[in-house]
Amino acid sequence: MKNDILLWDETIFNHVEVLELDHFPEYFAHRDKQLQALKYSLRPAMRGMRPVNCLLSGPPGTGKTTAVWKVFSEMEEYGGNVVFAKVNCQMDSTRFAVISRIYKKLTNITPPTSGVAFRKLFEKLVEHLVESEKVLVVALDDINYLFYEKHADEVMYSLLRAHEQYPGAKIGVIAIVSDTGRSYQFDPKVGSVFLPEEIDFPRYEYNELRDILANRVKYGFFPNVVSEEVLDQITGYVDRTGDLRVGINLLKRAGLNAENRASRTISIEDVEKAYESSRLLHLCRNIGSLTSDERTLLELIARGEEAQTGDLYKSFHETTKLGYTRFFEMVNKLQALQYVDADFSGKGKRGRTRIITPRYQPDDILKCLH
Ligand SMILES: Nc1ncnc2c1ncn2[C@@H]1O[C@H](COP(=O)(O)OP(=O)(O)OP(=O)(O)O)[C@@H](O)[C@H]1O
Ligand SMILES: [Mg+2]
Structure with missing residues (x-):
C-alpha cells in the first residue's frame, strides 16, 4: 500500500466544522480596534444606560457580523439587565418581520403573522421593555435589505424615538451595512436621533487573510495536508476581493477534491478545480463588492x-x-x-x-x- 494513498475509511479533514461558513470562529484576529469600539459603545447598557448607537460598514466577508455576535455573546455571559436582539434583515426583510423578531427575543412569544398592525406590535414591545426595566440592544444585520420602500427608516425611527413616547424605554441600535459602494442616506429624521459611532471594517490585507486561513487549515485538516504553496495560492484568490468566505469555502472544496482522488495532500490543481466549479458563486460575490x-x-x-x-x-x-x-x-x-x-x-x-x-x-x- 502506498503511503500517499488515502484509504477508504481515512480522511484528510480533522475538525471539519471550522471550514463551514456558519462556524463561529474562536480565532477572530485583526479586528481588535473594531471590537474595542463596539464594546466601548455598548458598555453603558451593562449599567442600565442607553448604549451608543453604532454603524458598522465594510465590504462583504470582513467580519462585521462575526464581530457583533462575538461582543453580544461576551456581554450576554456577564448577565446584566440587557437583551441583545439579532436581526438578519435578509431573512426578516419587512419592518413587521423585524419587530416580530425583536418581540420574540424579548418576550419569548411569537407574535401572530397577520391581523396585527406594525404600530400595535411595536407598542406592545416597548411596553414590555419599559415594564421589565431592561435595556434593549438591537443589531440590524445587512440592513441594506430594508433600504427599499423606507422600511429601514421606519424601523430605525421607531426604535430610536421610542423613548419620546414611552419614557424610560432604553433602546440602542447597531446597524450593519455590507457596503458595496451604493451608499444609503437615512432619512434626516432618523439621522438626527441615530448619531452613531461609525466603525469601519476595511478589507483584510494579504498577510491578515493568510494568517486567518492558516488558522483554519491548522484545525480543519490533519498536518501536512495543505502546503505553504497551496495556502499562498488560496490567499491569492481571496485577495482578489478580500472576502474571507471565498477562502474558507475553497479550503473545503479543494479538500474534497483531494479526497476524491484519494490523495493525502491538496494540490494546486485541486484548488484550481474548486475555484472553477464555484466560479459563478465567486464571480457574483465579487461583483457584488x-x-x-x-x-x-x-x-x-x-x-x-x-x-x-x-x-x-x-x-x-x-x-x-x-x-x-x-x-x-x-x-x-x-x-x-x-x-x-x-x-x-x-x-x-x-x-x-x-x-x-x-x-x-x-x-x-x-x-x-x-
Ligand atoms: N478576523 C477573522 N478571523 C477569523 N475568521 C473571520 C474573520 N473575519 C471573518 N471571518 C470569517 O469569514 C466569514 C465572513 O465573516 P462575516 O460573516 O462576519 O462577514 P461580514 O462582514 O458580516 O460579511 P457580509 O457583509 O457579507 O455580511 C465568516 O465565516 C467568519 O467566520
Ligand atoms: Mg454579515
Whole structure:
C-alpha cells in the first residue's frame, strides 16, 4: 500500500466544522480596534444606560457580523439587565418581520403573522421593555435589505424615538451595512436621533487573510495536508476581493477534491478545480463588492457594444456623468481585478487605441449584475 494513498475509511479533514461558513470562529484576529469600539459603545447598557448607537460598514466577508455576535455573546455571559436582539434583515426583510423578531427575543412569544398592525406590535414591545426595566440592544444585520420602500427608516425611527413616547424605554441600535459602494442616506429624521459611532471594517490585507486561513487549515485538516504553496495560492484568490468566505469555502472544496482522488495532500490543481466549479458563486460575490459606477462600467463592457476606450467612455459618461480620470481609474481597477482585458490594438481608427473586453463569459457577468 502506498503511503500517499488515502484509504477508504481515512480522511484528510480533522475538525471539519471550522471550514463551514456558519462556524463561529474562536480565532477572530485583526479586528481588535473594531471590537474595542463596539464594546466601548455598548458598555453603558451593562449599567442600565442607553448604549451608543453604532454603524458598522465594510465590504462583504470582513467580519462585521462575526464581530457583533462575538461582543453580544461576551456581554450576554456577564448577565446584566440587557437583551441583545439579532436581526438578519435578509431573512426578516419587512419592518413587521423585524419587530416580530425583536418581540420574540424579548418576550419569548411569537407574535401572530397577520391581523396585527406594525404600530400595535411595536407598542406592545416597548411596553414590555419599559415594564421589565431592561435595556434593549438591537443589531440590524445587512440592513441594506430594508433600504427599499423606507422600511429601514421606519424601523430605525421607531426604535430610536421610542423613548419620546414611552419614557424610560432604553433602546440602542447597531446597524450593519455590507457596503458595496451604493451608499444609503437615512432619512434626516432618523439621522438626527441615530448619531452613531461609525466603525469601519476595511478589507483584510494579504498577510491578515493568510494568517486567518492558516488558522483554519491548522484545525480543519490533519498536518501536512495543505502546503505553504497551496495556502499562498488560496490567499491569492481571496485577495482578489478580500472576502474571507471565498477562502474558507475553497479550503473545503479543494479538500474534497483531494479526497476524491484519494490523495493525502491538496494540490494546486485541486484548488484550481474548486475555484472553477464555484466560479459563478465567486464571480457574483465579487461583483457584488464593486461600487455602482464600477458595475455600470462592467455592464457596458459585458454588453460589448463599445470595445474601444473612446466610445466606451462616451457611454459611461452619459450614464454616470463621471469624468475621464475616474473612468480611467475604474478601467484599471477592473483590469487589476481581472474582470477585463485592456490591451492596446495597433490599428485603431485614430492610431493606437485600447480595446477593452471582458475576461469572463459576458452572460455570466450580466447574470451576476442583475
Ligand atoms: N478576523 C477573522 N478571523 C477569523 N475568521 C473571520 C474573520 N473575519 C471573518 N471571518 C470569517 O469569514 C466569514 C465572513 O465573516 P462575516 O460573516 O462576519 O462577514 P461580514 O462582514 O458580516 O460579511 P457580509 O457583509 O457579507 O455580511 C465568516 O465565516 C467568519 O467566520
Ligand atoms: Mg454579515
